[in-house]
Amino acid sequence: MALPSVTTRRTPASWPRPSAGVVLVAPDLIYLTLILLAPLGMMAAHSLYTANSPGMTLANYARLADPYFLRLLGRTARIAFETTAICTILAYPLAYFLARASRGTATLGLVLLLTPLMVSPVVRAFGWMVLLDRQGLVLSLARGLGFTDARPLIYTETAVIIGLVHLLLPYLVLPLTASIERISPMLEEAARNLGAGSFALFRDVILPLSLPGLVSGALLVFVEALSAFVLPALLGGRKVRMIGNEVFDSLLVAFNQAQASTLTVVLVVLTIVTVGAGFGLSRMRGG
Amino acid sequence: MQRIGPVLSGTVVLIYGFILLPLVVILGVSFNASDRLDFPPTGLSLRWYETLLHQPPFLTALLTVSLPVGVGSAICSTLLGTLAALGLVRYRFPGRDALQAVTLLPLVVPHILLGASLYLWFANLGFSTSIGTLIIGHILIATPYVIRTVAAGLVGLDPFIEEAARDLGAGRLRCFFEVVVPQLRSSLISGAIFALIVSFSDINIALFVSGPETTTLPVYLFSKIQWESDPSVAAASAGQIVIIGLIILLIQQLFRARIGR
Numbered sequence: 001m002a003l004p005s006v007t008t009r010r011t012p013a014s015w016p017r018p019s020a021g022v023v024l025v026a027p028d029l030i031y032l033t034l035i036l037l038a039p040l041g042m043m044a045a046h047s048l049y050t051a052n053s054p055g056m057t058l059a060n061y062a063r064l065a066d067p068y069f070l071r072l073l074g075r076t077a078r079i080a081f082e083t084t085a086i087c088t089i090l091a092y093p094l095a096y097f098l099a100r101a102s103r104g105t106a107t108l109g110l111v112l113l114l115t116p117l118m119v120s121p122v123v124r125a126f127g128w129m130v131l132l133d134r135q136g137l138v139l140s141l142a143r144g145l146g147f148t149d150a151r152p153l154i155y156t157e158t159a160v161i162i163g164l165v166h167l168l169l170p171y172l173v174l175p176l177t178a179s180i181e182r183i184s185p186m187l188e189e190a191a192r193n194l195g196a197g198s199f200a201l202f203r204d205v206i207l208p209l210s211l212p213g214l215v216s217g218a219l220l221v222f223v224e225a226l227s228a229f230v231l232p233a234l235l236g237g238r239k240v241r242m243i244g245n246e247v248f249d250s251l252l253v254a255f256n257q258a259q260a261s262t263l264t265v266v267l268v269v270l271t272i273v274t275v276g277a278g279f280g281l282s283r284m285r286g287g
Numbered sequence: 288m289q290r291i292g293p294v295l296s297g298t299v300v301l302i303y304g305f306i307l308l309p310l311v312v313i314l315g316v317s318f319n320a321s322d323r324l325d326f327p328p329t330g331l332s333l334r335w336y337e338t339l340l341h342q343p344p345f346l347t348a349l350l351t352v353s354l355p356v357g358v359g360s361a362i363c364s365t366l367l368g369t370l371a372a373l374g375l376v377r378y379r380f381p382g383r384d385a386l387q388a389v390t391l392l393p394l395v396v397p398h399i400l401l402g403a404s405l406y407l408w409f410a411n412l413g414f415s416t417s418i419g420t421l422i423i424g425h426i427l428i429a430t431p432y433v434i435r436t437v438a439a440g441l442v443g444l445d446p447f448i449e450e451a452a453r454d455l456g457a458g459r460l461r462c463f464f465e466v467v468v469p470q471l472r473s474s475l476i477s478g479a480i481f482a483l484i485v486s487f488s489d490i491n492i493a494l495f496v497s498g499p500e501t502t503t504l505p506v507y508l509f510s511k512i513q514w515e516s517d518p519s520v521a522a523a524s525a526g527q528i529v530i531i532g533l534i535i536l537l538i539q540q541l542f543r544a545r546i547g548r
Binding site: 019020021022023024025026027028029031032035036038039040042043046090093094096097100101109112113115116118119120121122123124125126127128129130131133135136137166169198223224226227229230233234244247248251252257260261264267268271275 | 291292295296298299302303305306307308309310312313316323324325326327366367368370371373374375377378379380383386389390392393395396397398399400401403404405406407408411423424426427430434484487488489490491494495504505508509512513516520521524527528531532535
């Protein structure tokens, strides 16, 4: 996430004082304080109060220990985990291909990978709704292949995971491609000459050397999946709800600000813990 | 060059099929002749596009909300983001790393939570939903993309060109506008396009800060898909895909013409 940095060869004496940097960043900082930090802070504060007790309390958090919320949290974590796992399996062949293909092919591959990113998640979820529905292509294919008792996938966890994998796969493929590009093809040749098969090559060369890209991409996918809203709303229906759906409904349907705020804090903490753990892990490996 | 075996090629083709399938389905359904969401389409017609042109909510969402909001947030976030990128890349000061982390924070915090907290914030401040609240929300998520793009562009600049301009007597502002900005043009334009696309396809913020009068195209599509989906929704979705494509093409052309001059 670090930005590159270049300072000109001019000394601070000829350029304005170093604090000019702060002045340039200031408008964005003021903006972020008013529109990001203050609202999130207010939500954190909301989560500590209830309507019927005057002081600060953790009652809102205690309420999350209820079986309904525990199931919700468990389901959200499970879906995010499975999405990440499937993305990893799909991302490796694709990233390896993009890293090793000729320039023209790789460019075409990247364009095809990135174009869907610009289309609204709503539109992409709609495509899957049509495919996974009762009259959809997937079901008639399954029945055609002899699975006569196949059931439509729409409104199941599988449907939500398919949609999330589709939405988030590029986030994993991009850093992974960058990592694999840095592995010298000569290393692969050496491994091959020493008798390594494709699987051994992957396990002993590609996987360990591409681990940093894998970790950063997988973290992004996991965190994005944790906070999914549109996909579970459209592909999961009433049955497969995730934290994001609960936040939305408690705010805009039930007008329960305290509950929405509490869930928000839980989700932010989950996100920070995941990202922190991931960075710790990759640093340990690197060091 | 490493050879890419048939097994790998086959797998890659299948994965691309998976990636493109839903978009192909949307386009297919939108040309459907029947009233159902049939794919493959049972007959071809343009009737759903025609229906769309007679649907005021769709036209309002697209022309008076999504496009102006997209352009407005692209302009504002390009300004904010360019200034921030300049400050972060060109200057060293205490706390620079921390500031940098803060400016990229909207990429890390889940967008659904940004939307929810903005909803509560605006409600507490007594703001009602409008084009303005949408633009304010979209600037938040678009600016980090501008910062990253412009920062990458700044790194590629040759500091000697600026030094030469300064040595030849150009003032700091003149040097910035006549030397730095022209060299940064491609980064600025791609930053602005990123911002426009982020705004145009956003749903998580818009769901919370758009009102009945200011429904963006994705929000319109979302509620329509949830309650009554007919092939006209597919036509509208196809419209979203086509508009994004057109924006990219148009700006690319504009950009190429400029470079050629």
